[in-house]
Amino acid sequence: MSDTLLGPDTASRPDPLPDEHLWERVVTRQPGDFLYAVTTMGVYCRPGCPSPRPLRRNVRFFPTVDAAEEAGFRACKRCDPKGERARIAKAVVEAACAQIEASETIPSLEALAARAGYSRFHFLRLFRDHTGVTPRSYAEGVRARRLSAALAGGTRVADAVADAGYGSESRVYEKTGTLLGMTPGAVRRGGAGESIRTAFADCPFGRLLVGATDKGVCFLGFAEPDEALMGDLRRRFPRAQVVADDAALADTVRAVLAFLEEPKQALDLPLDLRGTAFQQRVWQALCRIPAGETRSYAQLAEMVGNPAAVRAVARSCATNPVSLAVPCHRVVGSDGDLTGYRWGVPRKRALLERERSARGG
Numbered sequence: 001m002s003d004t005l006l007g008p009d010t011a012s013r014p015d016p017l018p019d020e021h022l023w024e025r026v027v028t029r030q031p032g033d034f035l036y037a038v039t040t041m042g043v044y045c046r047p048g049c050p051s052p053r054p055l056r057r058n059v060r061f062f063p064t065v066d067a068a069e070e071a072g073f074r075a076c077k078r079c080d081p082k083g084e085r086a087r088i089a090k091a092v093v094e095a096a097c098a099q100i101e102a103s104e105t106i107p108s109l110e111a112l113a114a115r116a117g118y119s120r121f122h123f124l125r126l127f128r129d130h131t132g133v134t135p136r137s138y139a140e141g142v143r144a145r146r147l148s149a150a151l152a153g154g155t156r157v158a159d160a161v162a163d164a165g166y167g168s169e170s171r172v173y174e175k176t177g178t179l180l181g182m183t184p185g186a187v188r189r190g191g192a193g194e195s196i197r198t199a200f201a202d203c204p205f206g207r208l209l210v211g212a213t214d215k216g217v218c219f220l221g222f223a224e225p226d227e228a229l230m231g232d233l234r235r236r237f238p239r240a241q242v243v244a245d246d247a248a249l250a251d252t253v254r255a256v257l258a259f260l261e262e263p264k265q266a267l268d269l270p271l272d273l274r275g276t277a278f279q280q281r282v283w284q285a286l287c288r289i290p291a292g293e294t295r296s297y298a299q300l301a302e303m304v305g306n307p308a309a310v311r312a313v314a315r316s317c318a319t320n321p322v323s324l325a326v327p328c329h330r331v332v333g334s335d336g337d338l339t340g341y342r343w344g345v346p347r348k349r350a351l352l353e354r355e356r357s358a359r360g361g
Helices: 020-027 065-070 083-102 109-116 120-131 135-152 157-163 169-174 184-189 226-235 250-261 277-286 295-304 310-318 345-358
Strands: 033-038 043-045 060-061 195-203 206-212 217-222 241-244
Touching: 020 060, 020 241, 033 065, 043 065, 060 065, 065 277, 065 295, 083 109, 083 120, 083 135, 109 135, 109 241, 120 135, 120 310, 195 217, 195 250, 217 226, 226 241, 277 295, 277 310, 295 310
Parallel strands: 195 241
Antiparallel strands: 033 043, 033 060, 195 206, 206 217
């Protein structure tokens, strides 16, 4: 990248072409760790800026914001290359979320917008852009978490419903699948009355734990000590009877190990997945991503029919209880970065490399 950069008053001078892949990124609106400036407009932008594409002869490239501003350019208001508007918006949304979390009832959209100092429409768009859901949906999620936590702690259903802010038990039971993924009584029982068979094994990434109910595999974790894996399982089913049963799960363990050794096909196991309707849609979409391929969180949100719910999709991936069988390792950041993974980014990379190798690519 050239260090000799021209300001907006020198557009007529010839410019030695920098690496053409930078221009290609600008044309195709791909993300990148550089900025481009338009001499005829006097502004600098991110390579993914949604503004109309400029002519190549009017474009200069810069490595940093400081370099662009020293050359006399100002920040684009659309793509916000300095992140100033994004920081303000983030603070506004975080304050609104805190208000919702602290409120015993669901605040109105008008009240939230007025407190933030925005119009109702602008605040709604801002909140959706940053959380992937409306303020109402976010507040419903807060209530559902309160209800779930109270039930898991053993609180009577009637008391938990009232404390969480619901008007009546009937409203909870009407939406039980969406709110909790199971009936309030089942959440309160925390697996009480159920038996979960478990089996440990050694795998290429360390220790492996498989847990299964009569319906199917309810937990699959690896790469941690036995006690940590078992602790995770017990937190999900605090009142269930957990029984070691290597013989009953021998076929399941063999299937998991075979997948890790040569992941040519999906890990096809009977599953007992418990989550909200939205989480179930996300987990089903994850299973449709072919082995060795990846999708961004935004693409996954589109797959479940809610393009704005990127953050909610990410949370659903993070709460996936059966890794490998539901391949959340195939989801990456918008720039292709592997981002976080419950079992470690190096293992995520290794899983993808194994899958690509098994496909011959």
